[in-house]
Amino acid sequence: MPEGPPARCATSDDCDRSHGEVCEEGVCWGNPPAGPFAAVVSPPSERGNELISRELLELLIPDHGWIGDVALEEPVTYGARLSALCPALTDCSNLAVGATITLTRPSLFPGGPGFRTEIEVAPGTDQFKLTVPRTRPSDTAYTVSLVPAGRNDPSQGPNSAAALLPPKRFELRVPDTTTGKVIEVGAEKLAILEGTLTMASQGLKDYRVVALGRWEERASLTEVSTVAYTSSTGRFTLRLSADVVGAVEIVAKPFGDSSGLPTLHIANVPNSGATGRALAMPPLGNRIEVAIPVTRINGSGALGPVEGARVIVTGGLGNAQSPSFTTFSTEATTGSDGVARLKLFDNAAFADTYRLSIVPPAGSESGVVFEEPFDLAKVGQPRPPLPARTALRGMVRDAGGAPLAGVGVTVRPSLRFQWSLPDGPQAFLTSIPAGTTVTPDTGEYVVWVDPLLASTFGTYDLFFEPRQAADTKIAAPALLRTDYELPRDSATVVTVPDIVLPEPAFIHGRITTPGGVPVEGAELKVFRVVGDASLCTQVSNAPASCPIPATVLGRAPSDNNGTVRFTLPR
Amino acid sequence: MIPPSLSIDNQDAGQNSPPAILAVRSDEAELPEQTTVIFNRGTGSLNVELLDTDVNDTLQVRVFVGYTFDDPKPQRATCTAPPISNAKRTATCDLTALCTVDDVMRSATAPLSMSVVVFDRIPLESGTPAFQAMPEGGLSTNRFFFLKCTEM
Numbered sequence: 158m159p160e161g162p163p164a165r166c167a168t169s170d171d172c173d174r175s176h177g178e179v180c181e182e183g184v185c186w187g188n189p190p191a192g193p194f195a196a197v198v199s200p201p202s203e204r205g206n207e208l209i210s211r212e213l214l215e216l217l218i219p220d221h222g223w224i225g226d227v228a229l230e231e232p233v234t235y236g237a238r239l240s241a242l243c244p245a246l247t248d249c250s251n252l253a254v255g256a257t258i259t260l261t262r263p264s265l266f267p268g269g270p271g272f273r274t275e276i277e278v279a280p281g282t283d284q285f286k287l288t289v290p291r292t293r294p295s296d297t298a299y300t301v302s303l304v305p306a307g308r309n310d311p312s313q314g315p316n317s318a319a320a321l322l323p324p325k326r327f328e329l330r331v332p333d334t335t336t337g338k339v340i341e342v343g344a345e346k347l348a349i350l351e352g353t354l355t356m357a358s359q360g361l362k363d364y365r366v367v368a369l370g371r372w373e374e375r376a377s378l379t380e381v382s383t384v385a386y387t388s389s390t391g392r393f394t395l396r397l398s399a400d401v402v403g404a405v406e407i408v409a410k411p412f413g414d415s416s417g418l419p420t421l422h423i424a425n426v427p428n429s430g431a432t433g434r435a436l437a438m439p440p441l442g443n444r445i446e447v448a449i450p451v452t453r454i455n456g457s458g459a460l461g462p463v464e465g466a467r468v469i470v471t472g473g474l475g476n477a478q479s480p481s482f483t484t485f486s487t488e489a490t491t492g493s494d495g496v497a498r499l500k501l502f503d504n505a506a507f508a509d510t511y512r513l514s515i516v517p518p519a520g521s522e523s524g525v526v527f528e529e530p531f532d533l534a535k536v537g538q539p540r541p542p543l544p545a546r547t548a549l550r551g552m553v554r555d556a557g558g559a560p561l562a563g564v565g566v567t568v569r570p571s572l573r574f575q576w577s578l579p580d581g582p583q584a585f586l587t588s589i590p591a592g593t594t595v596t597p598d599t600g601e602y603v604v605w606v607d608p609l610l611a612s613t614f615g616t617y618d619l620f621f622e623p624r625q626a627a628d629t630k631i632a633a634p635a636l637l638r639t640d641y642e643l644p645r646d647s648a649t650v651v652t653v654p655d656i657v658l659p660e661p662a663f664i665h666g667r668i669t670t671p672g673g674v675p676v677e678g679a680e681l682k683v684f685r686v687v688g689d690a691s692l693c694t695q696v697s698n699a700p701a702s703c704p705i706p707a708t709v710l711g712r713a714p715s716d717n718n719g720t721v722r723f724t725l726p727r
Numbered sequence: 728m729i730p731p732s733l734s735i736d737n738q739d740a741g742q743n744s745p746p747a748i749l750a751v752r753s754d755e756a757e758l759p760e761q762t763t764v765i766f767n768r769g770t771g772s773l774n775v776e777l778l779d780t781d782v783n784d785t786l787q788v789r790v791f792v793g794y795t796f797d798d799p800k801p802q803r804a805t806c807t808a809p810p811i812s813n814a815k816r817t818a819t820c821d822l823t824a825l826c827t828v829d830d831v832m833r834s835a836t837a838p839l840s841m842s843v844v845v846f847d848r849i850p851l852e853s854g855t856p857a858f859q860a861m862p863e864g865g866l867s868t869n870r871f872f873f874l875k876c877t878e879m
Binding site for chain 1: 750752753754755756757758759763765768769770772774776785799800801802803804805806807808809810811816818819821823824827828829835836837852853857858875878879
C-alpha cells in the first residue's frame, strides 16, 4: 500500500463501476477522459547512460485506469572523432578540433517535445560518444549541428579552428551502436567573405565578425561561418559553411576596447562569397551617461520608484537595403532608487533614432513601455510613470463549486497574441515575465497583464495548477485556459468567468527498463495531442514550423516500485 | 535537575528548515545540475520538485539568468508552491521570458548561467542581494545550470 492516496473507496462498489472504475489502494482508479493521448517517459538523470527517454505516439488508457508497464528505451551510441579538413595551402596538421555537437529530432506527435541532446567535445579528444534513442526505419533522422570550439575567444589566431572551420549541419541515422566514425569539419574550398570595419576612416579593432544565415528556407538565423576578431586594421576574413541556404548577413559585434559601440551589419551577402565589403561606423559623438528614472503610481496614489525594471535603449542608422547599417542596444536594471544608468552617444543624427523600452519586474502592477521615442534633450525632466496594467480577476472553484485555495495561477501571452505581432514586438512580448499568484481560501485571484502592445490587443493563456489535496500525494489535474481575449476598451479591471477545475480521473502504471525491471525516479508525462492547427493560418507571423505545443495533462515521477500515479482532467 | 522536554516544538516557534530542490524537469527530461540545458525562446516550462519539512511555508521559485552579485538581474520566471500537509511538493514555472533574443546569439558561443532558487519566504522588493533578499530567518537553496537559448 503506497502512502498517500486518498481513502476514497473500500471496495470497487464504492466506485463508478459502470465506467470501469476499480478500487485499489483506497482509490477509485480509472474512468479516464476521452483521448487520444501521447506520452513521454524519461529516465532519472543519473541513469542517462543506460536508459533514454521514449515518446509514445498513443498511450492507451483502459477504463480501469492501469496503463501497465511503460518501458524506457536502451540507448545506442555513436562513437566518432573529429577531423579537420582545412582550406587549400593551409597546414592544419596540428589543429586540435573541439566542438559543440547538438542532435535534435522532431517529436513523433504534433507539439511534442521531441529529442535533443548536446555534448561538448574538447579539442584533441580522440573519440567521443553520442548517446541517443535508436533510429528505426520509420523514424526521422537526427539533425546534427556542429559548432567548432573556441569561437568566443578573441585570442584564437587566424590558424585556429574558429578561424578555419565553419559550423556544419548534417543528418544522421543511428540504427545501432557504432564506433570508429570520422566527422570531417571544414572543407578545402569554401566561399570567402572579406572586408574591413572602419570608424572615422581608421580600422576598427575589437569586433567579433561572423556571418548569420539559414540552414534551410524560413529557418531562424544562426552563425554559419568562421569567426574573425578584428585588430587595428579592421580587416576580417570569414569562411562560409557549404550547407548554407540563401544570402547571409555579416554581423560585427564589439568587445574589449570597443564594448558599448554599435553593432555593424551588411545584409544580403551572396553565399558564393564577397570581397572588399566595408562596414563603416557612422558619427556617434560623445559617449555620455544618462540616468533614466522609472516610476509608478502606487496603490495610495503616490509616485514611487520601480526597482528591478529592465530599461532598454535601442537605435541605429540604415537598414537591410543600405550598403551597411548599424544597430545599437544597451540596457540596465533600475536600482533601489528606481534609476537606470546607461551610456549613450550624443551625435544628433544617431540620437534621433533612440527608442526606449521598459520591462517592469515580474508581478508588477505597472505595465511595459515599448519603443517610445527617447529624446536625449529631455533627460533630467520628469518622465511619466509606467502605465497601469489591466487586472484579470476571477475565482477558482472545485468541481463541486466550492472556492479552491492554493491554486497557482499563471498568466502568459497566448500564441495568438505572440504570433500576431511582427518580430520585434513579438520578441519584446516574450521577454515580459509571466504573472503569477496563488489563490487564498476565498479562491480568488488577481494577475496583471499588459492590455496591448504595438497597437495589438492582448489575448492571454491562464494556467491553473492546484496544490495537492491534503490527503493525497497525487497531483490534481491542472487546467490551461487558452486565448482569453481582453475587452477592447480601457477597463483596468477585467473579471474572468469562474474557473471550475475538472474532476480528476486517477490513473496508474509502472515504468520499467526494456527488460521489465521497475525504474525509480523516472517520469511519465501525458499530453493531449494538438488536433487543431488553424491558429497557424489565422495569425500573421507564426514561426515556419508553427510549433503549437501539446498540452501536458498529467505528469508524475515513479516511486521505488516504478509505479506512477497521476490524474487526468475529466 | 530538570530534564529537557522531548516534545516537538510547534512550527512557528521552531527553527526554520531550509527548502531543498529534489529535481528540476523541463518539458523533455530531468535536468542534471551543472549541465548545459537548452530552451527555446518564448516557450516551455520548468517543473520543480521541492522538499520542505516546514509544511506551512509557502515556497517561491525564481529562475535567474546571468545573475551575479556585482550585476544582479531580476528573475526571468517565478512560480509558487503553496503550503500542503506534505513535505514534498511541486511547482511549474512558465519560461516564456527565460530567453531573450540577445541570449540566443550570446549563448550560441558560450552558455549563460542559470540558477533555479527556492525561497521559503517571499523575497523582499528591495534589499541585498537584490531580487534575492528575504525577511530575517528566510532560507533559500539553488541549483545551477548552464543555459543555451535557441530559436524554434
